Amino acid sequence: MKRIGVFVCHCGTNIANTVDCAKVAETAKDFPGVVFACDYKYMCAEPGQVMIQEAIREHNLDGYVVAACSPRMHEPTFRKCAERAGMNPYMVEQVNIREQCSWVHADKTKGTDKSIDITRMGVAKVAQNEPLFSTTIPVTKRALVIGAGIAGIQAAIDIADAGYPVTLLDREHSMGGKMAQVDKTFPTLDCSACILTPKMVEAAQHPNIEIVTYAEVQAVDGFVGNFDVTIRKKARYVDVDKCTGCGLCSEKCPKKVASEFEMNLGTRKAIYVPFPQAVPNKPVIDAKNCRFLVEGKCGVCKKVCPTGAVDFEQKDELIVERFGSIVVATGFEQFDISKYEEYGAGRIPDVITGLHLERLMNASGPTMGKIKRPSDGKVPEKIVFIKCVGSRDEAKGRSYCSRACCMYVAKHATLIKEKIPTSKSYIFYMDVRTAGKNYEEFYTRAQNEYDAQYVRGRVSKIFQVGDKLIVRGEDSLLGRPVEIEADLVVLAAGMDPQQDAKDLARTLGISYDQHGWFTEAHPKLRPVETHTAGIFLAGACQGPKDIPDSVAQASAAAVKAAGLLSKKELTAEAQTARCDEAYCSGCGLCVSICPYKAIELKRISERVHGGTRERQVSSVNQGLCQGCGACSVACPSSAMNLKGFSNDQILAEVDALCQR
């Protein structure tokens, strides 16, 4: 019989208010195998842990149960506590009398009874526990950063500076992401390009960083420390090694199409670099619009290229590389404003989004920085901004705040006033949220010094009369309808997750919320980690973020990634699946059901009636197994068991509950 200890935690008043902790401890003394039981105000605090360690020595405990909060919170704490006292950390069970008892029961008797029950189950389980030992796995000292926007660039530079090789991957032709499209940045109003492009160059020239653009992650196998990532390098039709970036090809290309980078406000050629500061500054052929690739005629670029870099034969290329950790920095998409039919979005040319305005204001944009209406090129005098378009709107399925819009609208109003001194901006808002360093001051300045008029209320309708846009809305502070005759309407479109974010999440095996933002492991304590070990989040892929926040999070993710890479070896999960070969009939159900591809069939030979016979059994890769237990559920003959949660252990718990 094992010698078991029981430690009941009050969690201050969290538990003690609705659970009689002393009674739980007193009752536990009579459970089979229990030789010591006590209660204490904070078991997780140092005195509590010391108390546990002393009890282990004094009563020669083989295992113990902590009745406290959720194991999610403190199981590692109590495991480590056992380890320090020389006990195998897996001889510890934590039962949750906080979330499962005190927080859900108003009645103290009921809460106490349930606490006693689940403590009894915990004791029964510990009696069945066996010491478990972790194995170690080697670490591939390389990181992959997916997405080369400002977050990805920052994360890559930080990891590279820590001394580890980084591959920075982007599916666009150039690094830069959304920030490259932005004109100036709040609250300091330094030009976006002036702070971004040097970073792009720094990353590109960093000896530890390899830039892979125009490429996507196709598959991810393996596990923390050893991810095998299949990268699809899309065909550029230009040999980047031969290309010198002279630009002759783009100049001569006869095909003009709307430029995505310029938000369709300008044009580009079929062979092009998206913007002048692009890194790498090598062109790509847009296969859909290239006359040669579509019709087989033209080929001008190939003829004029002085280095023979144009290669129409190029095909997509698949490469598989191994990385120790992955930072996901895939960013966001601007909300598709065509969902707001009442704002005429997509139909009325002079109703544009914030990102359109950024391009119109940008010195290297389609208008060379002159703000002109898309419809007739006139300089607008009256500009109406509408905030929260695609944010905080349950009706459009966007309950969240996009965080950056309040500030970028204040910035737009400021800049417009500077560029067109006679202009007037009206800003329809629901709330103004300026929670950032120097943000409130910036917003106040836009109002006081740049004459931005804030109108609290929602716009109900926009329509065209002549060359004016009639904006009808409500001023909810005055409590009456307002109508403004505007030249230009700018919708502060919120942030959406990338459309294919869910696909990437599945490829990586990370989770996402109902909107498609990637979910962090813990909102407060593990904000840059995912539930998949070795995969970290940076920037707006996790939720709407402005540039300072993205950069801060990117550096945090980089530290986590570099910290992981700095380890010699990683400790693998000890609570993994184990196959009892005697029972295994080799049906392979566990193989197909394993989400981590951790199970394979292997051949074993055994002696039967004096002869040798070969048969198949399952074999678990301890490095890949995450201990999810899907295999042990699928196994028809219970040959597959989860260490730490074996059938016998769970049955012991059920028995304990039934036999009270």
Add this chain to the structure above:
Amino acid sequence: MREINAKLTQEMGDLARDLLASGEVKGVFGWTKGSRWYLTPPVFITKPEEADQLCYDEFAVNNLTGLLLDFRDSQDKIAIFVKGCDSRGIVRLVQDNQLKRENVLVIGVPCPGMGDKGAVTDHRQAQELPLLAKCLECRYPNPVLADRTIGGVTVTTEPSAAPSGATAEAAKGRGVGSKQADRFAQVEAIEKMSPDERSAFWQAQNEKCIRCYACRNICPACNCRECIFDSDKKNWVNKAATPTDNAFFGITRAMHVAGRCVECGECERVCPMDIPIMAMNRKLIGDLNELFGPYDAGVKPEEKPPLGAFKLDDPEEFM
């Protein structure tokens, strides 16, 4: 009918003799005429001269596929005769990696529908017998896979295809598959009961069970190396045939074959206590179809059973 059976028996014997004589297979599973006119039990022959023992008639109801488990780790090639329902058992065993497909020579036979010996009134006097209920409900009267066929039967994985081959006319005449639509009638009737009635119903069934394990032994989906009901690990279930333990046995057996039951109906047929075992199996089949979409176990070897595959659109969100 007798003529057709004699012809099929002849064809069976000739084929088995050739296979054994040429050494193509080490043994043949088939049926032989039993001690009474309504009995055609299984037989395993290994010599060409034993081929005369083979017999096929409307009492060759035994699903032989479970017997192949004796050869699961063997390198010997074995031939087996299968009717439509039996053939799904082969697919099942191949899917479960219990058989190497190349080690089994599957011979499809046409099925006239099997007689219900429960209707026998005179043990000495042969008489016309009605079809077994499972044959009336049959949706796969033709083999779903076969390496060879006899009696001109066609191989098809189409559900509800008409019976083919030499016995096709007879099968149609006797109504094989005519009650397909009523497959779930008993399940629905039980589901309509109140919880108390239902509990009483199953309690009565569980009291009857003598835990002879005939249902398990004949089942081609029951292929664990060691059954937990044989295990000496007493903590799961008592070996004694008490109603509680019987209930545990019944439910466990049904859950074990969930998504893998080929609806051959043999468990219910061999039950000496007339427990409606197929009602339990059909309940699970119905539930699985509802949860995971239509699926017939043991039809397509490449298809994974719904409970044995990991899918991204799994109804369980946490997956």
